[in-house]
Amino acid sequence: MRPVHYAIFPALLLITTLTPILGCGSTQPPPAPTPEPAATAPAPAPAPTPEPIDPWVAMDEHGLPLYVQNRAGERITEVQPDFDVEQLDAYLADPDSAPEISGRAVERLFDLAAVDLAAGQVDEAEATVKLIRARARNRNSAYAGTTMLADIARRRAGDDVEAQKTAIAEIFRALPQSRFGSATVVFQVFQTQEQLAARAAQTKQQMLSLETASTVLFFTSILPAIVENRQTFLDAIAVVRTEHENGRAPRDFRFSTVDLTRERGANEVRIAVWDVGTNAALFEEQLFTNENEEANGEDDDDNGQADDIHGLAADGDAPNTALLFDPGEEIITEYGPFLRGIMDLRAGMASTEAAQRVLELMRGADSVEALEALEVNLDRVGEWAHGTHVAGIMVAGNPHARLAIFRSAWAGEARVYHHRGPTDEELAAERANVEAIAAYINRHEIKVVNASLGFSTDYVEDQLRYEQDTYTTPAQVSARAAVVQAHRRATWALVFESCPETLFVVAAGNSNRDVVEYETVSASIEADNVIAVGAVDRWGNWATFTNSNSDRVEIFDHGVEVDSLIPNGERVPLSGTSMASPNVANLAGKMLVVNPNLTPVQLRTVIRDTGDEIEAPFTGHIANERRAIARARQMARRRR
Numbered sequence: 001m002r003p004v005h006y007a008i009f010p011a012l013l014l015i016t017t018l019t020p021i022l023g024c025g026s027t028q029p030p031p032a033p034t035p036e037p038a039a040t041a042p043a044p045a046p047a048p049t050p051e052p053i054d055p056w057v058a059m060d061e062h063g064l065p066l067y068v069q070n071r072a073g074e075r076i077t078e079v080q081p082d083f084d085v086e087q088l089d090a091y092l093a094d095p096d097s098a099p100e101i102s103g104r105a106v107e108r109l110f111d112l113a114a115v116d117l118a119a120g121q122v123d124e125a126e127a128t129v130k131l132i133r134a135r136a137r138n139r140n141s142a143y144a145g146t147t148m149l150a151d152i153a154r155r156r157a158g159d160d161v162e163a164q165k166t167a168i169a170e171i172f173r174a175l176p177q178s179r180f181g182s183a184t185v186v187f188q189v190f191q192t193q194e195q196l197a198a199r200a201a202q203t204k205q206q207m208l209s210l211e212t213a214s215t216v217l218f219f220t221s222i223l224p225a226i227v228e229n230r231q232t233f234l235d236a237i238a239v240v241r242t243e244h245e246n247g248r249a250p251r252d253f254r255f256s257t258v259d260l261t262r263e264r265g266a267n268e269v270r271i272a273v274w275d276v277g278t279n280a281a282l283f284e285e286q287l288f289t290n291e292n293e294e295a296n297g298e299d300d301d302d303n304g305q306a307d308d309i310h311g312l313a314a315d316g317d318a319p320n321t322a323l324l325f326d327p328g329e330e331i332i333t334e335y336g337p338f339l340r341g342i343m344d345l346r347a348g349m350a351s352t353e354a355a356q357r358v359l360e361l362m363r364g365a366d367s368v369e370a371l372e373a374l375e376v377n378l379d380r381v382g383e384w385a386h387g388t389h390v391a392g393i394m395v396a397g398n399p400h401a402r403l404a405i406f407r408s409a410w411a412g413e414a415r416v417y418h419h420r421g422p423t424d425e426e427l428a429a430e431r432a433n434v435e436a437i438a439a440y441i442n443r444h445e446i447k448v449v450n451a452s453l454g455f456s457t458d459y460v461e462d463q464l465r466y467e468q469d470t471y472t473t474p475a476q477v478s479a480r481a482a483v484v485q486a487h488r489r490a491t492w493a494l495v496f497e498s499c500p501e502t503l504f505v506v507a508a509g510n511s512n513r514d515v516v517e518y519e520t521v522s523a524s525i526e527a528d529n530v531i532a533v534g535a536v537d538r539w540g541n542w543a544t545f546t547n548s549n550s551d552r553v554e555i556f557d558h559g560v561e562v563d564s565l566i567p568n569g570e571r572v573p574l575s576g577t578s579m580a581s582p583n584v585a586n587l588a589g590k591m592l593v594v595n596p597n598l599t600p601v602q603l604r605t606v607i608r609d610t611g612d613e614i615e616a617p618f619t620g621h622i623a624n625e626r627r628a629i630a631r632a633r634q635m636a637r638r639r640r
């Protein structure tokens with residue numbers, strides 16, 4: 001089945017879930033920071049006469065799978081020419097004969113498996129999932145497709161419910177415990193047929209394309225059988241969960257942390273959180289302060305920014321003193337208690353208690369309108385809390401850090417760009433905001449910046465498909481999304497290049513994808529002063545949601561249920577690469593406290609070289625604070 005956290009919560013896919021992007025540019029250097037790319041919106045369609053027929057109407061129970069099957073086959077050839085679709089039967093019979101499969105080809109193979117399953121061809125569907133598990137380049141995919149395998153097992157078990165339960169449990173038992181929670185997602189999320197119908201209807205508001213058609217297929221032909229037998233699945237899951245609880249727990253990874261509170265002769269280090277808003281009041285003791293600026297509405301230090309005392313609010317209209325996004329008292333009161341569950345769901349972890357409470361809430365929203373209104377409000381709460389949580393992780397155990405805050409409201413796309421893409425004017429405004437932040441970083445010599453935000457072409461495409469008055473074909477959607485993404489890529493490359501003395505620590509993203517294949521911005525941008533950070537769970541394995549790439553994502557840190565502050569001063573454990581990244585930024589800040597002369601390249605090299613290697617089948621290193629800080633001290637002594 002498709003990566004569920006991607007398919008299930010399109011509107012919850014925020015900056016914390018860097019959804020993937022189009023094309024494959026692994027060997028291309030990031031484009032030079034140039035002026036605006038030629039952003040040509042496709043010409044609007046001529047006024048149609050007579051009234052055009054909605055293409056979705058032709059997609060009945062026969063048309064839809066046929067459409068998906070044909071398009072998916074074509075797409076595989078397009079995205080991975082060395083995967084010969086004509087040879088699919090041979091690959092299914094002998095997975096070792098297939099080439100390693102790219103992420104985009106995996107997505108489309110899941111489409112083909114869904115078509116088979118919808119037609120009752122369980123053997124073919126099963127073989128396809130097994131091919132993916134064996135040959136997907138992304139090692140997290142070695143555990144993919146559990147939902148589909150479980151439903152196949154149920155179908156084969158016949159009509160006896162006990163036999164079905166036993167068969168399903170067998171599938172879940174085969175998973176490592178660390179994969180269990182995410183594999184059970186789909187059974188936890190969808191609870192009524194009305195919900196499925198609402199999702200399908202929502203998708204049909206978008207343009208017909210392979211992506212939207214396969215989503216509708218999923219909601220109309222795969223999930224109804226699962227929802228119908230939901231209790232059987234839940235019972236089977238409960239059996240395996242009990243076995244886990246009673247069995248020997250896998251050993252926790254020991255994350256190394258260092259507290260510099262008692263450090264003698266410590267140097268102050270300036271760091272910054274670049275996010276969707278942070279409650280500065282919680283960090284009063286250690287805020288960076290621009291001494292040449294006062295809160296008087298005027299630009300006292302003559303840098304073009306009024307009242308930029310503790311940072312910049314780069315969202316176009318908020319004053320620089322409003323560093324926290326405020327969704328309003330009412331929304332915080334009503335939806336604040338759901339924060340942890342919101343973040344769990346964004347990371348695809350639906351089986352937690354917190355996520356279950358959100359899902360309970362969503363169960364009540366069985367119309368498209370109700371669902372969307374709810375999701376927007378949940379998103380707002382996520383944005384209210386996100387930056388503060390990240391900042392809390394950045395400064396933990398380091399009272400010598402001085403924190404500057406950058407607030408970028410445009411990064412929270414689900415709120416700002418809901419069912420539409422950014423206009424050229426908005427992209428230009430983003431660029432101007434980002435340039436102002438880069439100038440601030442240089443002017444005030446900020447040494448470490450954490451950016452737990454990112455952009456993907458796929459996400460932009462998904463929103464553009466709602467703009468059917470402007471974009472009338474999938475090719476037009478792709479072309480416009482590519483322009484948007486190229487613009488943002490150039491923007492971030494410009495930041496990295498223009499601040500060479502600063503280390504940027506960026507989140508790899510939560511889409512369980514390869515950042516290079518999907519051209520995730522900014523994690524896929526290669527620059528000496530950037531570290532892209534992936535997330536590991538408590539056991540030190542790749543988190544089920546983490547993005548990856550064996551070259552570009554070398555460093556991982558704890559990113560599942562990481563405890564930190566939210567704006568009202570409470571502490572809440574949240575999950576995402578957004579939480580892993582500030583753990584590494586925290587370490588870089590501490591290294592500069594003991595050795596202020598380290599360059600961004602030295603910081604990056606030491607963090608990588610002193611890390612703990614992650615066990616196969618995964619790649620990369622987990623940052624080790626104790627060893628990295630010891631090495632930083634050693635290098636300072638050598639210098640003396």
Ligand SMILES: [Ca+2]
Nearest residue numbers: 299301303305
């Ligand atoms: Ca100023």
Ligand SMILES: [Ca+2]
Nearest residue numbers: 294296298307
């Ligand atoms: Ca002022």
